[in-house]
Amino acid sequence: MNFTAVLAQIKPKLGCIADNLKTIEGEIVKALEAGADLIVFPELALSGYFLKDLVPEVALRIDSPEIFQLIELSRGISIAIGFVEETEDYHFFNSAMYLEDGKIRHLHRKVYLPTYGLFDEQRYLAHGTSFRAFDTKLGRFGMLICEDMWHLSASYILAMDGAMTLLCLSSSPARGxxxxxxxxxxxxxxxxxxxxxxxxxxxxxxxxxxFEDGVNFWGGSEYISPSGESIARGALLEEDFVAARVDEGTLRRERIFSPMMRDENLFVTMQELGRIAQERGR
Amino acid sequence: MMAGLIANTELLRKLLVGFVQDEVRKVGVNKVVLGLSGGIDSALVVFIAAEALGPENVHAICMPYKTSNPESEEHARLVATACGVNFSVVPITPMVDAYFDMFPDADNMRRGNKMARERMTVLFDHSALLRALVLGTSNKTELLLGYGTLYGDMASALNPIGDIYKTQVWQLSAAMGIPAEVIEKQPSADLWAGQTDEEELGFSYRHVDELLYRMVDQRLTKPELAAAGFDGAFVESIYLKIQNSHFKRRLPIIAKVSNRTIDRDFRYARDWGK
Known part of the structure; x- marks a missing residue:
């Protein structure tokens, strides 16, 4: 189906849940006024990114009042948003929720936690263990968090699981x-x-x-059509509110024009990955 | 020149101006203060700051010693006028001389370090006076080589140019319209008449930047650097300079006795809550 998605290119304050929640609510109101069906926020939008030892202080359980507030807001608009999740057994995840009609439709825990160069996520966070597509009012979706997308297997799995829209929530630092x-x-x-x-x-x-401690996050939020074409792109280095009209016809036509996913051979892939796993002895 | 050393000046300018705006304002301040030496590094920083915060919010202070080249103050004034910032002159001769009257045998290094630290105290005093953050003006080349005074010119609240090499400072300065005489003159610490950086260091900035970029940014090995045409002894001497000056780039070492030691296992971003 056709729908309007908003990419909320915000500037979270580091470690300030209440302030960020206010910003997020403001963006949701704007998106509602713009008649959007879905609003997507960045990775760790509720907390900021370079949290280090702040992780346990800003972590939220999914039954916390802050998350409840967001769930309630999803009665008017679907919401994808990143936060630090604390579990009952006191593990902390870099998570993203997809909220719809007052319910958590899906929760993704970042699988690939970058720990190299300027990144140090594995020191502070536990890693997720699955990639699952899920059904929404707007079609079948898959959700990734930043570094997840740099692993071909992650988006491949989601697409094989039937996702036709991939959401990627990101906190990508500017360099180069x-x-x-x-x-x-x-x-x-x-x-x-x-x-x-x-x-x-x-x-x-x-x-x-x-910026966080001199590291810039560059923005440039983007809606890419299934042909790989950039349809809408947010400003570089500045806050932005990118509204994109997502057109179902384009997806259908692209899938007729280049039916690679139709022809994708899951059996061959499984057979070869199985063989590789066996040869590696685990 | 190595492609990686050629900066996209339009993008770099936007990033550094954004850095000053964001990092200054988020602490609830809208002013900055910095030392203006008449050289290119502080000229670039004052131009960036003026663009970021408006020239009325930038205070540049020239702090000459009696042996400083008079041309330096002229150039500082020229730069301040060109970007329209507040400008004042605070000579450091009385304070420095009062101290060395007690230690008349002090060599040039001690005197130079004392001058750099004297200037630092003037800047941080003005930080309190003006409710302004002190901007640092050390570039990546000098920071890596340790060619600066610890707690002197290396002291600041924010440094917009600490991740760009001298070669890139020249490029961005030209793009931002810094007066040509400041860009073209020989870089100098100006501690005594006729001193130049390149003479004192024994190599040119352009040459060492080519090496530093490959060694630090690209992590080429010593054999790879040799294959790229760098003299082995030169490579070794620069490697040692980086190693031996590393203490200047770190906080003081704390003896660990507890479970949570500051900066080792008590880790927070400085922008915590900002």
Whole structure:
């Protein structure tokens, strides 16, 4: 079906749940006024990114009042949002929720926690263990958190699981100033476009902006059509509110034009991955 | 020049201006103060700050010593006028001389360090006076080589240019319209007449930047650097400079006795709550 998605390119304050919740509510109101069906927020939108030892302080259980408030807001509009999740057994995850009609439709826990270069996520967070597509009012979706998308298998699994819309919630730092455009932005633009093309899926990518300890998050949130074409792109380095009209006809036509996913051979893939796992001895 | 050292100046300018705006305002301040030496690094920072916060919110202070080249103050004034910021001159001769009257045998290094630290105290005093953050003006080349005074010119609240090499400072300065005489002159710490950085260091910034970029940013190994045409002894001497000055780039070491030691297992971003 056709729908309108908003990519809320916000600037969360580090460790300030109440302030960020206010910002998020403001964006939801704006999206409702714009007649949107879905609003996507960045990774860790409720808490900010370089949390380090703040992780347990900003973590929320899914039965917390803050999450309840967001669930209630989803009666008017579907919401995808990132936060630090605390579980009953006191594990902390970099999680994203998909909220719809006053319910948590899906919860994804980031599987690939980058721990290299400027990243240190595995020190503070537990990693998720699954990629699952899920049904929404707007079709079958898959949700990824930032680094997840750099693993081909993650989006492949979601597409094989029937997702036709991939959401990626991101907090991507700006780096690389020697090219025509920002290094990390070009890399991501290639990634989301190629992923959409390979999997005949549309991609809704939401990246935050602002600075944390001198590290900039570059924004550039984007809606990519299933042909890999960028249909709407947010401002670089600045807050933005990107409204994109998502058109079902385009997806259908693209899947007729390039039926790669129809022809994708799950059996061959499973057989070969099984063999590789066996040869590796685990 | 190595492609990686050629900066996209439009993008870099946007990033650094954004950095100053965001990191200054989020602490509830809208002013900055910095030392303006007449050299290119502080000229670039004052231009960035003026664009970020408006020139009326930027205070540049020139702090000459009696042996400083008079041209330096002229250039500082020229730069301040060009970007329209507040400008004042606070000579450090009386304070520095009062101290060295007690230690007349002090060598140039001690005197230079004392001057750098004297300037730091003037800036941080003005930080309190003006409710302004102190901007640092050390570039990546000097930070890596340790060519600066700890708690002197290396002290600041925020440093917009600490991740760009001198070569890139020149490029961005040209793009931002910094007066040509400041861009073109020989870089100098200006501690005594006729001193130049490149003479004191024994190599040119352009040459060392080519090496640093490959060594630090690209992590080329020593054999790879040799294959790229760098002299082995030069590579070794720069490696040692980086290693031996590393203490200047870190906080003081704390003796660990508890379960949570500051910065080791008590870790928070400085922008905590901002």
């Amino acid at each position: 100033i020697d090219g025509d455009s920002l290094g990390s932005a070009s890399a991501w633009q290639k990634l989301v476009s190629t992923t959409a093309m390979f999997l005949n899926c549309r991609v809704l990518y939401c990246n935050r902006v602002g």
